[in-house]
Amino acid sequence: MDSTETWSRRRLLSCTAKLASAAAGIAIGSGAIQSWSPRTSFAKTLKWPWPYKKIEPGKAARIGYEKYYEGACCYGVVNAIILPLREAVGEPYHSLPLDAFRFGHAGVVGWGTICGTLLGCGLVTGFIAGKPGESILNEVIHWYIETALPAYRPSSPRTNIKHTSRSNSPLCHISAGRWMKRESVPFDSPQRAERCARLVADVAAKTANLLNEWSEKKFISGHEIPVEIYRLPAQSNCTDCHGTKVPEIPK
């Protein structure tokens, strides 16, 4: 990225922040912004959300790391949270077929869309926390895109890796791509697999942490979900894909 692009990006982010502030102001001032989607209350399902008992984040991380090597990223995070709950709670967790979530690998059957670790987080928070689970997922995504990862250090690593990277995106394609560039390895390398295994551990531990806080009524959501801020399903890094020519949004 050259300096012109950097400057343009800063300008755009500044504009985006102002737009977001303006939108927030309108929302607070009038409550009149039309909803992005239907706002009916959740259906009253007797057995949902499912019961939760606190999980030790380090345990979730260790399970996640190992399970990545069995069924990839989404499966890894789901196992990291559900297996401890099978022990601590029992049903309905035993009846949930965790293999059904393998499809999230490599950004959903290899398309590079949402990182499978985040999809796994969305699934478990959906089962466990219901509507507040969306806020937990949103916080995990913010932490994921802003943090240099992976941070987890396995006691017996399959492969040694050297670098961390900040994804600035929840997309597998961008997140994995940025790390691969730093490490100078291709996607089909043992190093990239190890990075993703450790990322599973990180996301599993973070998810367990926030679920624990939520279960103690201590969870505080620090962010609105992006579609409420931008009135568009998006994030604030427009120039990463659009360059300096950001398309106009219809009013």
Next chain:
Amino acid sequence: MDSTETWSRRRLLSCTAKLASAAAGIAIGSGAIQSWSPRTSFAKTLKWPWPYKKIEPGKAARIGYEKYYEGACCYGVVNAIILPLREAVGEPYHSLPLDAFRFGHAGVVGWGTICGTLLGCGLVTGFIAGKPGESILNEVIHWYIETALPAYRPSSPRTNIKHTSRSNSPLCHISAGRWMKRESVPFDSPQRAERCARLVADVAAKTANLLNEWSEKKFISGHEIPVEIYRLPAQSNCTDCHGTKVPEIPK
């Protein structure tokens, strides 16, 4: 997009196709490409995949359209497939809390990543078809990005809309954005909601169709998943985001 960009894109796609052919050639020739992820066999879970009985695609479409207005896109597709199976099969479908899948809205809690309709397809094919479900999802994604949608015409539309669009992407941000540009409406408009409700109907019907074919052993997978073709979690529309300066992929 100006003519230079168009030309560059064509050139790039041509290169990508050649690369893909070359990769396929290597794969067929040697079988030696290192796997993108672990290739262990699925765990043997007694109760999984779940039993399936054929679903009338028109019925799935009608349910999906209505359920969108209750809980958005991912929830809509999941309901469109699971509710008929609750009637036809019973358990374990009754025990699955469908509200848990609302988080997929607007590209996963509003981040604009994978279209929630495709996430819904991935979930139901994961429960029903297991590993072949990944091929079904991959075919649905190909159809989704290549087809002018929405095609569904509700008998009693909530809102009239004028246009269809070809997304060329499985991402909510791009798919919804392209349609919004054609229709000249913002995301928080009744028209955009109607477009997504009809899209739920389309994806639900397509998913039911392919699941029916699969249940009759007539399903044929026409595509490898992208990470196997490109050795990267990606699709072939690089210039949509990267412009003409596509980053080098580490070897």
